[in-house]
Amino acid sequence: xxxxxxxxxxEHIAKVYTMGGEKLYALRDVSLDIxxxxxxxxxxxxxxxxxxxxxxxxxxxxxxxxxYQFNGLDVRSMSDNELAEIRNKEIGFVFQTFNLLARASxxxxxxxxxxxxxxxxxxxxxxxxxxxxxxxxxxxMEHKPNELSGGQRQRVAIARALITNPAIILAxxxxxxxxxxxxxxxxRLFYNLWQSGNTIILVTHEEDIARHAxxxxxxxxxxxxxxxxxxENEASYSEAI
Amino acid sequence: xxxxxxxxxxxxxxxxLNSNKLxxxxxxxxxVIGIVFVILMGWLLSxxxxxxxxxxxxxxxxxxxxxKWNWSGGKNWRDYESRKDINLAQATEFCRRVxxxxxxxxxxxxxxxxxxxxxxxxxxxxxxGVPAEYVLTPGGAVTDGRFFSKSEERxxxxxxxxxxxxxxTLFPDxxxxxxxxxxxxxxxxxxxxxxxxxxxIMDFIDNQTFIPLQTFLGIYGTSGRSLSIAIKxxxxxxxxxxxxxxxxxxxxxxxxxxxxxxxxxxxxxxxFREEINSLRMSTWGVGIGLVSLSFFVGIIxxxxxxxxxxTERTKEIGIRKALxxxxxxxxxxxLMEAAALCFVGAVIAFAFCSTVIAVVVKVFFSDSDYLSSxxxxxxxxxxxxxxxxxxxxxxxxxxxxxxRMKPIDALRYE
Ligand SMILES: Nc1ncnc2c1ncn2[C@@H]1O[C@H](COP(=O)(O)OP(=O)(O)OP(=O)(O)O)[C@@H](O)[C@H]1O
Ligand SMILES: [Mg+2]
Numbered sequence: 254x255x256x257x258x259x260x261x262x263x264e265h266i267a268k269v270y271t272m273g274g275e276k277l278y279a280l281r282d283v284s285l286d287i288x289x290x291x292x293x294x295x296x297x298x299x300x301x302x303x304x305x306x307x308x309x310x311x312x313x314x315x316x317x318x319x320x321y322q323f324n325g326l327d328v329r330s331m332s333d334n335e336l337a338e339i340r341n342k343e344i345g346f347v348f349q350t351f352n353l354l355a356r357a358s359x360x361x362x363x364x365x366x367x368x369x370x371x372x373x374x375x376x377x378x379x380x381x382x383x384x385x386x387x388x389x390x391x392x393x394m395e396h397k398p399n400e401l402s403g404g405q406r407q408r409v410a411i412a413r414a415l416i417t418n419p420a421i422i423l424a425x426x427x428x429x430x431x432x433x434x435x436x437x438x439x440x441r442l443f444y445n446l447w448q449s450g451n452t453i454i455l456v457t458h459e460e461d462i463a464r465h466a467x468x469x470x471x472x473x474x475x476x477x478x479x480x481x482x483x484x485e486n487e488a489s490y491s492e493a494i
Numbered sequence: 495x496x497x498x499x500x501x502x503x504x505x506x507x508x509x510x511l512n513s514n515k516l517x518x519x520x521x522x523x524x525x526v527i528g529i530v531f532v533i534l535m536g537w538l539l540s541x542x543x544x545x546x547x548x549x550x551x552x553x554x555x556x557x558x559x560x561x562k563w564n565w566s567g568g569k570n571w572r573d574y575e576s577r578k579d580i581n582l583a584q585a586t587e588f589c590r591r592v593x594x595x596x597x598x599x600x601x602x603x604x605x606x607x608x609x610x611x612x613x614x615x616x617x618x619x620x621x622x623g624v625p626a627e628y629v630l631t632p633g634g635a636v637t638d639g640r641f642f643s644k645s646e647e648r649x650x651x652x653x654x655x656x657x658x659x660x661x662x663t664l665f666p667d668x669x670x671x672x673x674x675x676x677x678x679x680x681x682x683x684x685x686x687x688x689x690x691x692x693x694x695i696m697d698f699i700d701n702q703t704f705i706p707l708q709t710f711l712g713i714y715g716t717s718g719r720s721l722s723i724a725i726k727x728x729x730x731x732x733x734x735x736x737x738x739x740x741x742x743x744x745x746x747x748x749x750x751x752x753x754x755x756x757x758x759x760x761x762x763x764x765x766f767r768e769e770i771n772s773l774r775m776s777t778w779g780v781g782i783g784l785v786s787l788s789f790f791v792g793i794i795x796x797x798x799x800x801x802x803x804x805t806e807r808t809k810e811i812g813i814r815k816a817l818x819x820x821x822x823x824x825x826x827x828x829l830m831e832a833a834a835l836c837f838v839g840a841v842i843a844f845a846f847c848s849t850v851i852a853v854v855v856k857v858f859f860s861d862s863d864y865l866s867s868x869x870x871x872x873x874x875x876x877x878x879x880x881x882x883x884x885x886x887x888x889x890x891x892x893x894x895x896x897x898r899m900k901p902i903d904a905l906r907y908e
Contacts, residue, residue: 313902314901333820333821334820334821338820340815340817340818341817352809352812352816354813356513366817368498369498369814369817369818369819370818372498373497377498
């Protein structure tokens, strides 16, 4: 099988925190490959290391040991600024707590990644408005985050993650702070993104949410417990949502 | 560095200052004081320079004054005191024999004289007995009326040219010309008024009053006073030649033996430059001291508040880094915030100084033309640049701390 080059390739990743002289393993030994247009759910009990793994995959954090290649490039040898560039251009991160700038309007929040890639103001605004429309917030451009509902905030965050056309979208419990109805709306959005060719990894606690993915990775105590394709057929769950 | 990042940083700085107006204002206090000192010092120094230029021009850049006294030397006054007077014969002989300068003339003066007009009087006047040629020197520049003529001098006419203070005190309505005043009981007609020329360097100069030399000698007599000789070299290039001829000739006339020092002094306008230079240096010294002290305090205050600002915005730094902000972009945001903070301080200082200077000049120096009543524009530029540099210095450590944060640590910060 002459597989496509994976976007993400990690081998024997570990993350150790030293607390009061004692070593605490947030991740012990994780190896994974993620290929283009995969839709992956990461599951596991609280404290098992899901967020730690996502932060490493999103180049927000660095592993203590192991290999991490992004599009074939060795991430661990990159400088701070090179990592910033990867985060800016290749990764769209969606957080459980939205992480929007409180003082900026939603369209400004969405524009922000383009500010750091040097796109001119007019083009920035045009692209931001386009993405805002695509997540169904065409009429909420000038609202500040505190003038939006939780679901709307998460849509703004998703729009922000999408605006640079990243190679991969990482979402750490994107529905964790939302009610189940709003959560479903958000999941429909991810599903549509995947359908239109995006690569998505999301972390979740809920089996219901994980069902949407095409591959489910279970983590326990910092190790991969299982890594299986989602057997449910696509048609049945696309109906479900 | 991308344009978009720079404008974003400016927005960031503005937001931050705007949301903490009072805190920002209080923080800039040290910088405000520092900039106030910079501006006041610059203003004083430019006033000093203007006063100096004015004095030098009144004395004349091509003038030499042979005198028993040395203008700049206070400490050797006993030596000067013990010198023999320059008498009329010596002065006249000098003026007859000297060849290099354009013109040389004897001057007799009486300090502490009193001038009367009707029942008013003004004292502390220096009455100067000068020949008609004095009109050729900068000191004889009459603005109102005329100087006395050669024949008036020869016949010892009772005419006077009065200084600005004399005219202004006795004739505040500006109608001094033609009035009859009394000097030592002698009647004089005012035929000319000299414009205001004094600064704090030579404030007495506006109290001078000129009468013909002959008349002067008739009133005050020839003995018991030392005359001066005013020498107009003609141009500055000729000054050195005129000086050496004057020294040689005067030594001869005064019978100074070889090896014996001159028993007279050659005074000139340059001496004031030296005097002003030491004043300049002390202004600088005090100024630099005060400026550095207040900037030191100001920088500590701003650095401190910038650390607070960085801590408050840790989460925001994390978000921006997560979205791809590089170290430089984060640095720039905080440096701009600190620089803007200091620039605001400079603007406040500028407004403050403008008011203070305008009021001080209006109230205390209304008739001086060497102290400007506004802040010189180049000082505005200096103050702005200095404030921005101070801001960058003060913001450096906090900005570095912000730039070096790990994105995940910043994001997790509560
Ligand atoms: N900065 C840190 N310092 C010390 N220990 C940490 C740090 N971050 C995470 N850990 C530890 O690493 C382990 C894994 O944490 P992580 O946040 O990855 O769990 P998680 O699977 O995302 O849990 P949850 O489902 O509750 O979000 C936990 O035991 C946590 O205490
Ligand atoms: Mg987590």
